[in-house]
Amino acid sequence: SANLYFIVSIVVMVICIVFYNMAHRLPVIKYYNELKIQVVNEEKEEKGVMAGVIWKSTLSEIVGRVKWYGLGILIIYVVTLCIFPGYITEDVHSQILKDWYPILLITGYNVFDLVGKSLTALYFIENAKVAVGASFARLLFLPLFLGCLHGPEFFRTEIPVTVLTCLLGLTNGYLTSVLMILAPKTVQFQHAETAGIVIVLFLVVGLTAGSVVSWFWVI
Missing domain, CATH: 1.20.1250 (Growth Hormone; Chain: A;)
Incomplete structure (x- = not known):
């Protein structure tokens, strides 16, 4: 039914939002975020603020x-x-x-x-x-x-x-x-x-x- 369709869609969206907000806690995400910050800071030191x-x-x-x-x-x-x-x-x-x-x-x-x-x-x-x-x-x-x-x-x-x-x-x-x-x-x-x-x-x-x-x- 239409209600079931929308219920399933909403549940999936909520799950995606929860996982998205939890992703930054994963070690691999932390690693690349820290690496990006490091590279950006190095670029700022070399070129200054863009x-x-x-x-x-x-x-x-x-x-x-x-x-x-x-x-x-x-x-x-x-x-x-x-x-x-x-x-x-x-x-x-x-x-x-x-x-x-x-x-x-x-x-x-x-x-x-x-x-x-x-x-x-x-x-x-x-x-x-x-x-x-x-x-x-x-x-x-x-x-x-x-x-x-x-x-x-x-x-x-x-x-x-x-x-x-x-x-x-x-x-x-x-x-x-x-x-x-x-x-x-x-x-x-x-x-x-x-x-x-x-x-x-x-x-x-x-x-x-x-x-x-x-x-x-x-x-």
């Missing part, structure tokens, strides 16, 4: 270093939101699964998205060019899913759509994690947090652009 012009120059340099990672993430979410969930819920149908079809596709996407995010613990792409290139290669999902609408009869059946949806989720989760991890490593340690914020801004732009473009699929 004035507005210097900070703008530093920010510009950070953006320049992470822009390709950011564009990769932007493309990831434009492609994903072009297809999911609008296309999945509105454009594909199954005579066998009926109303369960979009539910199963959405479940499959989310499960494989989680698997993709977790895969970085087992295998991680260190090569930035490969990671960014793979993000742009996801544009191939657009003609493939279009083929599931207007292509040969087999492409319009449940199996190809399900496989593509799961691959969409898997690559979305994995490549997002990889690029989010790689981007802050391209700048000095004390600027890693700023680089992360810049990457998140690219992500937000991707989410917005993808949501707008997705209307073309639904319409």
Whole structure:
């Protein structure tokens, strides 16, 4: 029911807030916070307190270093939101699964998205060019899913759509994690947090652009 849905969501949010506020007590977090403070203090001793012009120059340099990672993430979410969930819920149908079809596709996407995010613990792409290139290669999902609408009869059946949806989720989760991890490593340690914020801004732009473009699929 709707009440159960919101109750579960609220419980999960509360748990996340509690864990977030407890995270700073972990030894690894304390270590990196202390390391950051030390590096920042050393930088202040060398360069003095950053004035507005210097900070703008530093920010510009950070953006320049992470822009390709950011564009990769932007493309990831434009492609994903072009297809999911609008296309999945509105454009594909199954005579066998009926109303369960979009539910199963959405479940499959989310499960494989989680698997993709977790895969970085087992295998991680260190090569930035490969990671960014793979993000742009996801544009191939657009003609493939279009083929599931207007292509040969087999492409319009449940199996190809399900496989593509799961691959969409898997690559979305994995490549997002990889690029989010790689981007802050391209700048000095004390600027890693700023680089992360810049990457998140690219992500937000991707989410917005993808949501707008997705209307073309639904319409």
